[in-house]
Amino acid sequence: MRNESKTVAVLGAGTMGSGIAIVMARAGHRTILFDVNENNLKRGIETVHGFFDKSVQLGKLDATAGQTAKDALVGSTDLADLAPCDVVVEAVFEDLQVKKDLFGRLDEIVSKTTLFHTNTSTLSVTGIASGSRLPERVVGTHYCNPAPLMKLVEVADGRHTAGWAHKATEEFLGSLGKVSVVTKDSPGFIVNRFLIPWENSCIRALEAGVATKEDIDAAVLGAVGHPMGPFRLLDIVGLDIHQQVATRLYEQLRDPRFFPPPMVERMVAAGDLGRKTGRGFYEYDNTRLFGS
Amino acid sequence: MNQFHRIGVVGLGTMGSGIAQVLAASGRDVVAVEADQTRAEAGIAAVGAFLDGGVARGKVSDDEKRATLARITTSTSLSDLADVDLVIESVTENPEVKREVLAAVAAVVGDETPIVTNTSALSVTALAASLPNPARVAGLHFFNPAPVMRTVEVVRALQTDQDLVARLVTLVDSLDGKQPIVVKDRPGFLINALLLPYLNDVIQEYDDGLATAEDIDLALKLGLGYKSGPLEMLDMIGLDVHLHATENAYAATSDDRYAPPPLLRQMVDAGHLGTKNGKGFRTGEKNTR
Helix, strand or coil: CHHHCCEEEEECCCHHHHHHHHHHHHCCCEEEEECCCHHHHHHHHHHHHHHHHHHHHCCCCCHHHHHHHHHCEEEECCHHHHCCCCEEEECCCCCHHHHHHHHHHHHCCCCCCCEEEECCCCCCHHHHHCCCCCHHHEEEEEECCCCCCCCEEEEEECCCCCHHHHHHHHHHHHHCCCEEEEECCCCCCCHHHHHHHHHHHHHHHHHCCCCCHHHHHHHHHHHHCCCCCHHHHHHHHCHHHHHHHHHHHHHHHCCHHHCCCHHHHHHHHCCCCEHHHCECCCECCCCCCCCC | CCCCCEEEEECCCHHHHHHHHHHHHCCCEEEEECCCHHHHHHHHHHHHHHHHHHHHCCCCCHHHHHHHHHCEEEECCHHHHCCCCEEEECCCCCHHHHHHHHHHHHHHHCCCCCEEECCCCCCHHHHHHCCCCHHHEEEEEECCCCCCCCEEEEEECCCCCHHHHHHHHHHHHCCCCCEEEEEECCCCCCHHHHHHHHHHHHHHHHHCCCCCHHHHHHHHHHHHCCCCCHHHHHHHHCHHHHHHHHHHHHHHHCCHHHCCCHHHHHHHHCCCCEHHHCECCCCCCCCCC
16 A cells, blocks of 8 residues: 555644544655644644654654654645645534635646545535535545544545545545445434434433433443443543534434533533543543543 | 342343352352243353353353352242342343232242342332332342443332442442442433433434444444444344333333334344344344345
8 A cells, every 4th residue: 555655635734634644644645734824734743743753652663664754744834735636635624614615726726536535523525525616526534533543434425426536535545544434424424423412311311310420431331331431531522522513413403312411511611621621520630632 | 137148039041140140159149040940950051151151261260160150059939039138030021020020029038138120121119119118129230241241220219228229239349340330210220221212323323324234333333442333232132122121111201212213123023133043233144124
Protein backbone atom coordinates (compact mmCIF):
# COMPACT_ATOMS: atom_id res chain seq x y z
CA MET A 1 0.00 0.00 0.00
CA ARG A 2 2.87 2.35 0.72
CA ASN A 3 4.03 2.15 -2.89
CA GLU A 4 0.67 3.64 -3.81
CA SER A 5 1.35 6.82 -1.95
CA LYS A 6 -1.28 9.44 -2.65
CA THR A 7 -1.61 13.13 -2.06
CA VAL A 8 -4.30 13.72 0.51
CA ALA A 9 -5.72 16.89 2.01
CA VAL A 10 -7.45 17.09 5.36
CA LEU A 11 -9.59 20.18 5.76
CA GLY A 12 -10.03 21.51 9.26
CA ALA A 13 -7.22 21.28 11.81
CA GLY A 14 -9.38 20.62 14.86
CA THR A 15 -9.35 17.41 16.92
CA MET A 16 -10.79 15.21 14.19
CA GLY A 17 -8.86 16.89 11.34
CA SER A 18 -5.47 16.58 13.05
CA GLY A 19 -6.30 13.02 14.06
CA ILE A 20 -7.16 12.10 10.47
CA ALA A 21 -4.01 13.87 9.23
CA ILE A 22 -1.98 11.64 11.56
CA VAL A 23 -3.64 8.58 10.01
CA MET A 24 -2.81 9.78 6.49
CA ALA A 25 0.82 10.72 7.19
CA ARG A 26 1.42 7.51 9.13
CA ALA A 27 0.18 5.49 6.14
CA GLY A 28 2.77 7.20 3.94
CA HIS A 29 0.50 9.57 2.04
CA ARG A 30 1.68 13.11 1.25
CA THR A 31 -0.65 15.01 3.55
CA ILE A 32 -1.77 18.62 3.40
CA LEU A 33 -3.50 19.86 6.52
CA PHE A 34 -5.67 22.84 5.61
CA ASP A 35 -7.32 25.39 7.86
CA VAL A 36 -8.47 28.94 7.13
CA ASN A 37 -7.14 30.04 10.48
CA GLU A 38 -3.35 30.31 10.82
CA ASN A 39 -3.41 29.62 14.58
CA ASN A 40 -5.65 26.56 14.27
CA LEU A 41 -3.36 25.25 11.58
CA LYS A 42 -0.28 25.75 13.77
CA ARG A 43 -1.93 23.96 16.65
CA GLY A 44 -3.03 21.13 14.36
CA ILE A 45 0.48 20.61 13.00
CA GLU A 46 1.86 20.65 16.54
CA THR A 47 -0.68 17.97 17.46
CA VAL A 48 0.46 15.78 14.55
CA HIS A 49 4.15 16.31 15.31
CA GLY A 50 3.54 15.74 19.00
CA PHE A 51 1.81 12.45 18.23
CA PHE A 52 4.71 11.15 16.16
CA ASP A 53 7.31 12.34 18.70
CA LYS A 54 5.40 10.53 21.42
CA SER A 55 5.17 7.39 19.28
CA VAL A 56 8.95 7.44 18.83
CA GLN A 57 9.47 8.02 22.57
CA LEU A 58 7.23 5.09 23.37
CA GLY A 59 9.08 2.90 20.89
CA LYS A 60 6.02 2.43 18.70
CA LEU A 61 7.80 4.05 15.75
CA ASP A 62 11.54 4.14 15.06
CA ALA A 63 13.07 7.59 14.77
CA THR A 64 13.38 7.45 10.97
CA ALA A 65 9.74 6.44 10.52
CA GLY A 66 8.70 9.20 12.91
CA GLN A 67 10.63 11.78 10.93
CA THR A 68 9.28 10.43 7.62
CA ALA A 69 5.72 10.72 8.92
CA LYS A 70 6.37 14.28 10.11
CA ASP A 71 7.94 15.18 6.76
CA ALA A 72 4.90 13.80 4.94
CA LEU A 73 2.79 16.58 6.44
CA VAL A 74 2.57 20.16 5.26
CA GLY A 75 0.16 22.86 6.32
CA SER A 76 -1.75 25.31 4.17
CA THR A 77 -4.24 28.11 4.51
CA ASP A 78 -4.69 28.40 0.73
CA LEU A 79 -7.15 26.07 -0.97
CA ALA A 80 -5.23 26.46 -4.25
CA ASP A 81 -2.45 24.35 -2.69
CA LEU A 82 -4.83 21.38 -2.79
CA ALA A 83 -4.71 21.13 -6.60
CA PRO A 84 -2.63 17.91 -6.77
CA CYS A 85 -4.79 15.99 -4.27
CA ASP A 86 -6.13 12.50 -5.02
CA VAL A 87 -8.34 12.55 -1.95
CA VAL A 88 -9.69 15.39 0.16
CA VAL A 89 -11.23 14.71 3.56
CA GLU A 90 -13.26 17.49 5.04
CA ALA A 91 -13.43 17.62 8.81
CA VAL A 92 -14.50 21.22 9.26
CA PHE A 93 -17.16 22.59 11.58
CA GLU A 94 -20.42 20.62 11.44
CA ASP A 95 -22.32 23.13 9.32
CA LEU A 96 -24.01 22.06 6.10
CA GLN A 97 -23.48 25.32 4.21
CA VAL A 98 -19.79 25.55 5.16
CA LYS A 99 -19.17 22.00 3.99
CA LYS A 100 -21.15 22.46 0.76
CA ASP A 101 -19.32 25.70 -0.09
CA LEU A 102 -15.98 24.04 0.53
CA PHE A 103 -16.73 21.20 -1.89
CA GLY A 104 -18.05 23.70 -4.44
CA ARG A 105 -14.80 25.68 -4.29
CA LEU A 106 -12.69 22.53 -4.47
CA ASP A 107 -14.46 21.58 -7.72
CA GLU A 108 -12.61 24.49 -9.33
CA ILE A 109 -9.21 23.49 -7.94
CA VAL A 110 -8.75 19.72 -8.01
CA SER A 111 -9.03 17.15 -10.79
CA LYS A 112 -12.40 15.62 -11.70
CA THR A 113 -11.34 12.25 -10.32
CA THR A 114 -10.35 13.51 -6.88
CA LEU A 115 -12.37 11.76 -4.19
CA PHE A 116 -14.29 13.99 -1.78
CA HIS A 117 -14.67 12.49 1.67
CA THR A 118 -16.80 14.09 4.35
CA ASN A 119 -16.23 13.23 7.99
CA THR A 120 -19.64 14.49 9.03
CA SER A 121 -21.15 12.71 12.01
CA THR A 122 -24.68 14.08 11.88
CA LEU A 123 -25.33 15.77 8.55
CA SER A 124 -26.53 14.08 5.39
CA VAL A 125 -23.85 12.98 2.96
CA THR A 126 -26.29 13.69 0.14
CA GLY A 127 -26.80 17.24 1.39
CA ILE A 128 -23.07 17.91 1.61
CA ALA A 129 -22.49 16.27 -1.79
CA SER A 130 -24.98 18.66 -3.36
CA GLY A 131 -22.38 21.38 -2.88
CA SER A 132 -20.22 19.74 -5.55
CA ARG A 133 -21.09 19.74 -9.25
CA LEU A 134 -19.87 16.13 -9.21
CA PRO A 135 -21.77 14.60 -6.29
CA GLU A 136 -20.89 11.13 -7.59
CA ARG A 137 -17.37 11.56 -6.18
CA VAL A 138 -18.54 12.38 -2.65
CA VAL A 139 -18.51 9.66 0.02
CA GLY A 140 -19.18 9.88 3.74
CA THR A 141 -16.26 8.56 5.80
CA HIS A 142 -16.97 8.92 9.49
CA TYR A 143 -13.89 8.37 11.64
CA CYS A 144 -14.09 7.71 15.38
CA ASN A 145 -12.34 9.88 17.95
CA PRO A 146 -9.38 9.55 18.54
CA ALA A 147 -8.89 8.84 14.84
CA PRO A 148 -5.28 7.56 15.09
CA LEU A 149 -6.31 4.88 17.60
CA MET A 150 -9.78 3.84 16.48
CA LYS A 151 -9.88 1.42 13.56
CA LEU A 152 -13.49 1.95 12.56
CA VAL A 153 -14.65 4.15 9.70
CA GLU A 154 -18.33 4.25 8.75
CA VAL A 155 -18.76 4.58 5.01
CA ALA A 156 -22.00 6.06 3.70
CA ASP A 157 -22.86 6.80 0.08
CA GLY A 158 -25.02 9.77 -0.78
CA ARG A 159 -27.88 9.36 -3.25
CA HIS A 160 -25.58 10.17 -6.17
CA THR A 161 -22.34 8.52 -5.07
CA ALA A 162 -20.85 6.46 -7.90
CA GLY A 163 -19.82 2.84 -7.51
CA TRP A 164 -16.21 3.67 -8.48
CA ALA A 165 -16.00 6.31 -5.74
CA HIS A 166 -17.33 3.91 -3.13
CA LYS A 167 -14.93 1.16 -4.20
CA ALA A 168 -11.94 3.50 -4.30
CA THR A 169 -12.90 4.78 -0.86
CA GLU A 170 -12.97 1.33 0.69
CA GLU A 171 -9.60 0.51 -0.88
CA PHE A 172 -8.14 3.78 0.34
CA LEU A 173 -9.41 3.18 3.90
CA GLY A 174 -7.85 -0.28 3.75
CA SER A 175 -4.51 1.34 2.88
CA LEU A 176 -4.85 3.38 6.08
CA GLY A 177 -5.27 0.23 8.17
CA LYS A 178 -8.89 1.10 8.86
CA VAL A 179 -11.83 -1.28 8.97
CA SER A 180 -14.80 0.09 7.09
CA VAL A 181 -18.44 -0.74 7.60
CA VAL A 182 -21.04 0.27 5.06
CA THR A 183 -24.12 2.08 6.26
CA LYS A 184 -26.99 4.04 4.77
CA ASP A 185 -26.78 7.83 4.64
CA SER A 186 -29.12 8.10 7.60
CA PRO A 187 -28.79 10.28 10.71
CA GLY A 188 -26.11 9.00 13.10
CA PHE A 189 -25.03 6.19 10.75
CA ILE A 190 -24.57 3.11 12.95
CA VAL A 191 -22.59 4.10 16.03
CA ASN A 192 -24.30 7.37 16.96
CA ARG A 193 -27.67 6.00 15.84
CA PHE A 194 -27.50 3.53 18.72
CA LEU A 195 -25.15 5.28 21.13
CA ILE A 196 -27.16 8.49 21.53
CA PRO A 197 -30.46 6.86 22.62
CA TRP A 198 -28.49 4.51 24.87
CA GLU A 199 -26.70 7.37 26.62
CA ASN A 200 -29.93 9.36 26.87
CA SER A 201 -31.76 6.44 28.47
CA CYS A 202 -28.94 6.04 31.00
CA ILE A 203 -29.18 9.76 31.82
CA ARG A 204 -32.96 9.45 32.18
CA ALA A 205 -32.51 6.49 34.54
CA LEU A 206 -30.19 8.66 36.62
CA GLU A 207 -32.67 11.57 36.55
CA ALA A 208 -35.42 9.18 37.68
CA GLY A 209 -33.32 8.01 40.61
CA VAL A 210 -33.29 4.37 39.48
CA ALA A 211 -29.73 4.09 40.74
CA THR A 212 -26.64 6.23 41.37
CA LYS A 213 -24.27 7.08 38.51
CA GLU A 214 -21.63 4.85 40.07
CA ASP A 215 -24.06 1.94 40.26
CA ILE A 216 -25.31 2.42 36.70
CA ASP A 217 -21.73 2.56 35.39
CA ALA A 218 -20.75 -0.51 37.40
CA ALA A 219 -23.87 -2.46 36.45
CA VAL A 220 -23.36 -1.79 32.73
CA LEU A 221 -19.69 -2.80 32.97
CA GLY A 222 -20.50 -6.02 34.77
CA ALA A 223 -23.56 -7.12 32.83
CA VAL A 224 -23.34 -5.89 29.25
CA GLY A 225 -19.65 -6.10 28.30
CA HIS A 226 -19.10 -2.43 27.57
CA PRO A 227 -15.56 -1.18 28.25
CA MET A 228 -16.81 1.86 30.13
CA GLY A 229 -20.00 2.90 31.89
CA PRO A 230 -22.28 5.46 30.21
CA PHE A 231 -21.37 8.36 32.49
CA ARG A 232 -17.61 7.83 32.27
CA LEU A 233 -18.01 7.78 28.50
CA LEU A 234 -20.14 10.95 28.46
CA ASP A 235 -17.49 12.72 30.52
CA ILE A 236 -14.88 11.83 27.88
CA VAL A 237 -17.10 12.69 24.92
CA GLY A 238 -18.09 15.99 26.52
CA LEU A 239 -21.62 16.91 27.55
CA ASP A 240 -21.65 19.78 25.04
CA ILE A 241 -20.75 17.43 22.21
CA HIS A 242 -23.36 14.91 23.34
CA GLN A 243 -25.94 17.69 23.43
CA GLN A 244 -25.04 18.89 19.92
CA VAL A 245 -25.05 15.45 18.35
CA ALA A 246 -28.25 14.40 20.12
CA THR A 247 -30.02 17.62 19.17
CA ARG A 248 -29.01 17.33 15.51
CA LEU A 249 -30.20 13.75 15.35
CA TYR A 250 -33.45 14.68 17.07
CA GLU A 251 -34.04 17.51 14.60
CA GLN A 252 -33.82 15.03 11.73
CA LEU A 253 -35.53 12.01 13.28
CA ARG A 254 -38.10 13.70 15.54
CA ASP A 255 -37.87 10.70 17.82
CA PRO A 256 -37.85 11.70 21.52
CA ARG A 257 -35.27 9.04 22.34
CA PHE A 258 -32.68 11.27 20.68
CA PHE A 259 -33.59 14.44 22.54
CA PRO A 260 -31.02 15.28 25.21
CA PRO A 261 -32.61 14.94 28.66
CA PRO A 262 -32.89 18.14 30.77
CA MET A 263 -29.93 17.13 32.93
CA VAL A 264 -27.64 17.60 29.91
CA GLU A 265 -28.78 21.16 29.38
CA ARG A 266 -28.24 21.91 33.09
CA MET A 267 -24.75 20.44 33.05
CA VAL A 268 -23.77 22.37 29.93
CA ALA A 269 -25.19 25.59 31.43
CA ALA A 270 -23.11 25.01 34.54
CA GLY A 271 -19.98 24.45 32.47
CA ASP A 272 -19.72 20.85 33.68
CA LEU A 273 -18.74 19.47 30.29
CA GLY A 274 -16.82 16.42 31.47
CA ARG A 275 -13.13 15.65 31.73
CA LYS A 276 -12.06 18.62 29.68
CA THR A 277 -13.42 21.04 32.29
CA GLY A 278 -12.51 18.90 35.29
CA ARG A 279 -16.12 18.13 36.12
CA GLY A 280 -18.97 16.33 34.44
CA PHE A 281 -20.80 13.48 36.10
CA TYR A 282 -17.57 12.87 37.99
CA GLU A 283 -14.76 15.16 39.13
CA TYR A 284 -11.25 14.99 37.71
CA ASP A 285 -7.88 16.20 38.89
CA ASN A 286 -6.54 16.60 35.40
CA THR A 287 -8.29 17.38 32.17
CA ARG A 288 -6.37 15.09 29.84
CA LEU A 289 -8.77 13.00 27.82
CA PHE A 290 -6.63 10.07 26.85
CA GLY A 291 -3.71 8.19 28.25
CA SER A 292 -3.94 9.75 31.68
CA MET B 1 -27.54 -15.09 61.83
CA ASN B 2 -26.24 -12.72 59.20
CA GLN B 3 -24.64 -15.05 56.69
CA PHE B 4 -26.28 -17.60 54.48
CA HIS B 5 -24.38 -20.88 54.80
CA ARG B 6 -26.77 -23.36 53.27
CA ILE B 7 -28.70 -22.21 50.26
CA GLY B 8 -31.43 -23.85 48.25
CA VAL B 9 -31.52 -23.34 44.48
CA VAL B 10 -34.75 -24.33 42.79
CA GLY B 11 -34.38 -24.97 39.08
CA LEU B 12 -31.09 -26.16 37.55
CA GLY B 13 -31.44 -24.73 34.06
CA THR B 14 -28.82 -22.42 32.56
CA MET B 15 -29.28 -19.76 35.23
CA GLY B 16 -29.91 -22.08 38.18
CA SER B 17 -26.86 -24.24 37.54
CA GLY B 18 -24.68 -21.16 37.11
CA ILE B 19 -25.97 -19.71 40.37
CA ALA B 20 -25.48 -23.02 42.20
CA GLN B 21 -21.90 -23.12 40.91
CA VAL B 22 -21.11 -19.58 42.07
CA LEU B 23 -22.55 -20.23 45.53
CA ALA B 24 -20.77 -23.58 45.91
CA ALA B 25 -17.49 -22.04 44.74
CA SER B 26 -17.80 -19.54 47.61
CA GLY B 27 -17.77 -22.43 50.10
CA ARG B 28 -21.49 -22.62 50.74
CA ASP B 29 -23.54 -25.78 50.73
CA VAL B 30 -26.12 -25.82 48.00
CA VAL B 31 -29.26 -27.91 47.86
CA ALA B 32 -30.36 -27.93 44.25
CA VAL B 33 -33.88 -29.05 43.50
CA GLU B 34 -35.11 -30.04 40.06
CA ALA B 35 -38.37 -31.58 38.87
CA ASP B 36 -36.78 -34.90 37.95
CA GLN B 37 -33.49 -36.75 38.16
CA THR B 38 -32.63 -36.30 34.46
CA ARG B 39 -32.80 -32.53 34.71
CA ALA B 40 -30.88 -32.52 37.97
CA GLU B 41 -28.12 -34.54 36.37
CA ALA B 42 -28.06 -32.27 33.32
CA GLY B 43 -27.69 -29.26 35.63
CA ILE B 44 -24.78 -30.83 37.50
CA ALA B 45 -23.21 -31.84 34.19
CA ALA B 46 -23.43 -28.21 33.07
CA VAL B 47 -21.62 -27.09 36.23
CA GLY B 48 -18.99 -29.76 35.67
CA ALA B 49 -18.49 -28.72 32.04
CA PHE B 50 -18.18 -25.06 33.03
CA LEU B 51 -15.60 -25.90 35.70
CA ASP B 52 -13.70 -28.10 33.21
CA GLY B 53 -13.40 -25.03 31.01
CA GLY B 54 -11.94 -23.16 34.00
CA VAL B 55 -9.49 -26.01 34.66
CA ALA B 56 -8.44 -26.04 30.99
CA ARG B 57 -7.72 -22.29 31.17
CA GLY B 58 -5.85 -22.70 34.44
CA LYS B 59 -8.33 -20.60 36.36
CA VAL B 60 -9.69 -23.43 38.50
CA SER B 61 -7.71 -26.25 40.08
CA ASP B 62 -8.90 -29.86 39.97
CA ASP B 63 -9.32 -29.76 43.74
CA GLU B 64 -11.45 -26.63 43.56
CA LYS B 65 -13.58 -28.21 40.87
CA ARG B 66 -14.14 -31.35 42.95
CA ALA B 67 -14.85 -29.34 46.11
CA THR B 68 -17.34 -27.11 44.31
CA LEU B 69 -19.23 -30.05 42.85
CA ALA B 70 -19.15 -31.85 46.22
CA ARG B 71 -20.91 -28.91 47.90
CA ILE B 72 -23.91 -29.23 45.59
CA THR B 73 -26.45 -31.89 46.53
CA THR B 74 -29.34 -32.49 44.21
CA SER B 75 -32.85 -33.46 45.07
CA THR B 76 -36.16 -33.87 43.32
CA SER B 77 -38.13 -32.95 46.42
CA LEU B 78 -38.69 -29.45 47.76
CA SER B 79 -38.96 -30.99 51.25
CA ASP B 80 -35.14 -31.19 51.22
CA LEU B 81 -35.11 -27.42 51.54
CA ALA B 82 -36.41 -27.58 55.13
CA ASP B 83 -33.05 -26.65 56.71
CA VAL B 84 -31.66 -24.05 54.28
CA ASP B 85 -30.99 -20.40 55.24
CA LEU B 86 -32.09 -18.98 51.91
CA VAL B 87 -33.90 -20.18 48.80
CA ILE B 88 -33.10 -18.86 45.33
CA GLU B 89 -35.83 -19.69 42.86
CA SER B 90 -34.69 -19.96 39.25
CA VAL B 91 -37.40 -21.88 37.42
CA THR B 92 -38.85 -20.99 34.06
CA GLU B 93 -39.93 -17.37 33.51
CA ASN B 94 -43.66 -18.07 33.72
CA PRO B 95 -45.64 -16.29 36.43
CA GLU B 96 -48.01 -19.21 37.13
CA VAL B 97 -45.18 -21.71 37.40
CA LYS B 98 -43.11 -19.37 39.55
CA ARG B 99 -46.03 -18.64 41.87
CA GLU B 100 -46.78 -22.33 42.27
CA VAL B 101 -43.15 -23.22 42.99
CA LEU B 102 -42.70 -20.30 45.39
CA ALA B 103 -45.84 -21.27 47.32
CA ALA B 104 -44.59 -24.86 47.60
CA VAL B 105 -41.18 -23.60 48.77
CA ALA B 106 -42.82 -21.36 51.38
CA ALA B 107 -44.84 -24.29 52.67
CA VAL B 108 -41.60 -26.20 53.30
CA VAL B 109 -39.36 -23.47 54.74
CA GLY B 110 -41.95 -21.65 56.85
CA ASP B 111 -42.56 -17.92 57.17
CA GLU B 112 -39.11 -16.67 58.15
CA THR B 113 -36.62 -18.10 55.64
CA PRO B 114 -35.82 -15.55 52.96
CA ILE B 115 -36.95 -16.51 49.47
CA VAL B 116 -35.51 -14.70 46.46
CA THR B 117 -36.38 -15.04 42.80
CA ASN B 118 -33.97 -14.80 39.89
CA THR B 119 -36.65 -13.41 37.61
CA SER B 120 -35.52 -10.94 34.98
CA ALA B 121 -38.91 -9.96 33.65
CA LEU B 122 -41.59 -10.43 36.29
CA SER B 123 -42.63 -8.15 39.12
CA VAL B 124 -40.94 -9.26 42.34
CA THR B 125 -43.57 -7.29 44.25
CA ALA B 126 -46.37 -9.31 42.66
CA LEU B 127 -44.60 -12.61 43.35
CA ALA B 128 -43.94 -11.55 46.96
CA ALA B 129 -47.59 -10.64 47.43
CA SER B 130 -48.59 -14.22 46.73
CA LEU B 131 -46.51 -15.55 49.65
CA PRO B 132 -46.89 -15.44 53.43
CA ASN B 133 -44.59 -12.80 54.99
CA PRO B 134 -43.67 -10.98 51.76
CA ALA B 135 -41.09 -8.92 53.67
CA ARG B 136 -38.69 -11.91 53.37
CA VAL B 137 -38.97 -11.91 49.59
CA ALA B 138 -36.64 -10.10 47.19
CA GLY B 139 -35.17 -10.48 43.72
CA LEU B 140 -31.62 -11.59 43.02
CA HIS B 141 -31.00 -11.17 39.33
CA PHE B 142 -27.89 -12.85 37.95
CA PHE B 143 -26.86 -12.31 34.33
CA ASN B 144 -26.04 -15.07 31.90
CA PRO B 145 -23.57 -16.76 32.19
CA ALA B 146 -23.89 -16.41 35.96
CA PRO B 147 -20.33 -17.57 36.78
CA VAL B 148 -18.89 -14.91 34.44
CA MET B 149 -21.00 -11.79 34.68
CA ARG B 150 -20.03 -9.49 37.53
CA THR B 151 -23.27 -7.63 38.04
CA VAL B 152 -25.99 -9.04 40.29
CA GLU B 153 -29.10 -6.90 40.74
CA VAL B 154 -30.51 -7.04 44.27
CA VAL B 155 -34.15 -6.19 43.70
CA ARG B 156 -36.08 -4.50 46.47
CA ALA B 157 -39.79 -5.23 46.15
CA LEU B 158 -42.21 -2.80 47.78
CA GLN B 159 -42.57 -5.23 50.68
CA THR B 160 -38.91 -6.28 51.06
CA ASP B 161 -37.39 -5.86 54.50
CA GLN B 162 -34.43 -3.44 54.41
CA ASP B 163 -32.38 -5.82 56.52
CA LEU B 164 -32.80 -8.56 53.92
CA VAL B 165 -31.53 -6.22 51.22
CA ALA B 166 -28.42 -5.59 53.32
CA ARG B 167 -27.89 -9.32 53.89
CA LEU B 168 -28.21 -10.05 50.18
CA VAL B 169 -25.70 -7.32 49.37
CA THR B 170 -23.29 -8.94 51.83
CA LEU B 171 -23.91 -12.32 50.24
CA VAL B 172 -23.22 -11.09 46.71
CA ASP B 173 -20.14 -9.18 47.91
CA SER B 174 -18.75 -12.45 49.28
CA LEU B 175 -19.08 -14.22 45.91
CA ASP B 176 -15.98 -14.27 43.73
CA GLY B 177 -15.99 -11.43 41.20
CA LYS B 178 -19.56 -10.37 41.86
CA GLN B 179 -20.84 -6.87 42.48
CA PRO B 180 -24.29 -6.21 43.95
CA ILE B 181 -26.35 -3.35 42.57
CA VAL B 182 -29.47 -2.54 44.59
CA VAL B 183 -32.36 -1.62 42.33
CA LYS B 184 -36.04 -0.87 42.63
CA ASP B 185 -38.59 -3.37 41.39
CA ARG B 186 -39.26 -1.65 38.07
CA PRO B 187 -39.93 -3.58 34.85
CA GLY B 188 -36.53 -4.72 33.59
CA PHE B 189 -34.95 -3.43 36.82
CA LEU B 190 -31.91 -1.40 35.81
CA ILE B 191 -30.00 -3.28 33.11
CA ASN B 192 -32.83 -4.80 31.08
CA ALA B 193 -34.75 -1.53 31.19
CA LEU B 194 -31.78 -0.06 29.30
CA LEU B 195 -30.87 -3.07 27.20
CA LEU B 196 -34.24 -4.22 25.84
CA PRO B 197 -35.09 -0.97 23.99
CA TYR B 198 -31.56 -0.79 22.59
CA LEU B 199 -31.73 -4.36 21.25
CA ASN B 200 -35.23 -3.80 19.82
CA ASP B 201 -33.99 -0.65 18.12
CA VAL B 202 -31.10 -2.54 16.53
CA ILE B 203 -33.42 -5.28 15.25
CA GLN B 204 -35.75 -2.71 13.68
CA GLU B 205 -32.92 -0.78 12.03
CA TYR B 206 -31.43 -4.02 10.73
CA ASP B 207 -34.82 -4.92 9.26
CA ASP B 208 -34.97 -1.44 7.74
CA GLY B 209 -31.66 -2.06 5.98
CA LEU B 210 -29.36 0.33 7.86
CA ALA B 211 -26.45 -2.07 7.36
CA THR B 212 -25.70 -5.79 7.35
CA ALA B 213 -25.87 -7.67 10.65
CA GLU B 214 -22.08 -8.16 10.47
CA ASP B 215 -21.42 -4.45 9.95
CA ILE B 216 -23.80 -3.34 12.72
CA ASP B 217 -21.99 -5.60 15.19
CA LEU B 218 -18.56 -4.65 13.88
CA ALA B 219 -19.32 -0.93 14.07
CA LEU B 220 -20.37 -1.10 17.71
CA LYS B 221 -17.52 -3.38 18.70
CA LEU B 222 -14.80 -1.35 17.01
CA GLY B 223 -16.40 2.05 17.51
CA LEU B 224 -17.37 1.64 21.15
CA GLY B 225 -15.29 -1.29 22.35
CA TYR B 226 -18.31 -3.48 23.12
CA LYS B 227 -17.34 -7.09 23.80
CA SER B 228 -20.12 -8.35 21.58
CA GLY B 229 -22.27 -6.65 19.01
CA PRO B 230 -26.01 -6.36 19.70
CA LEU B 231 -27.02 -8.97 17.13
CA GLU B 232 -24.54 -11.58 18.34
CA MET B 233 -25.68 -10.74 21.86
CA LEU B 234 -29.28 -11.43 20.84
CA ASP B 235 -28.24 -14.77 19.35
CA MET B 236 -26.54 -15.67 22.61
CA ILE B 237 -29.43 -14.53 24.80
CA GLY B 238 -31.85 -16.50 22.62
CA LEU B 239 -34.40 -14.70 20.47
CA ASP B 240 -37.27 -16.42 22.29
CA VAL B 241 -35.86 -15.32 25.65
CA HIS B 242 -35.48 -11.75 24.44
CA LEU B 243 -38.99 -11.75 22.94
CA HIS B 244 -40.43 -12.97 26.20
CA ALA B 245 -38.55 -10.38 28.26
CA THR B 246 -39.47 -7.47 26.04
CA GLU B 247 -43.12 -8.59 25.79
CA ASN B 248 -43.29 -8.63 29.58
CA ALA B 249 -41.72 -5.21 29.87
CA TYR B 250 -44.09 -3.89 27.23
CA ALA B 251 -47.10 -5.35 29.02
CA ALA B 252 -45.93 -3.80 32.29
CA THR B 253 -45.16 -0.33 30.93
CA SER B 254 -47.09 0.19 27.64
CA ASP B 255 -43.86 1.87 26.57
CA ASP B 256 -43.34 1.52 22.80
CA ARG B 257 -39.63 1.10 23.18
CA TYR B 258 -40.29 -2.38 24.60
CA ALA B 259 -42.73 -3.38 21.84
CA PRO B 260 -41.22 -6.41 20.07
CA PRO B 261 -40.13 -5.54 16.52
CA PRO B 262 -42.05 -7.62 13.94
CA LEU B 263 -38.88 -9.30 12.66
CA LEU B 264 -38.10 -10.61 16.16
CA ARG B 265 -41.50 -12.27 16.43
CA GLN B 266 -41.18 -13.71 12.92
CA MET B 267 -37.79 -15.17 13.65
CA VAL B 268 -39.12 -16.86 16.76
CA ASP B 269 -42.17 -18.07 14.78
CA ALA B 270 -39.81 -19.51 12.19
CA GLY B 271 -37.88 -21.31 14.90
CA HIS B 272 -34.79 -19.11 14.58
CA LEU B 273 -33.81 -18.89 18.22
CA GLY B 274 -30.15 -17.91 18.04
CA THR B 275 -27.00 -19.77 19.07
CA LYS B 276 -28.86 -22.57 20.82
CA ASN B 277 -30.30 -23.92 17.58
CA GLY B 278 -27.79 -22.49 15.16
CA LYS B 279 -30.16 -20.02 13.52
CA GLY B 280 -30.15 -16.36 14.35
CA PHE B 281 -29.01 -12.95 13.19
CA ARG B 282 -25.36 -13.95 13.08
CA THR B 283 -25.66 -17.71 13.38
CA GLY B 284 -26.26 -20.22 10.63
CA GLU B 285 -27.58 -19.21 7.24
CA LYS B 286 -26.37 -15.83 6.05
CA ASN B 287 -29.86 -14.68 5.27
CA THR B 288 -32.07 -15.18 8.28
CA ARG B 289 -35.05 -13.32 6.95
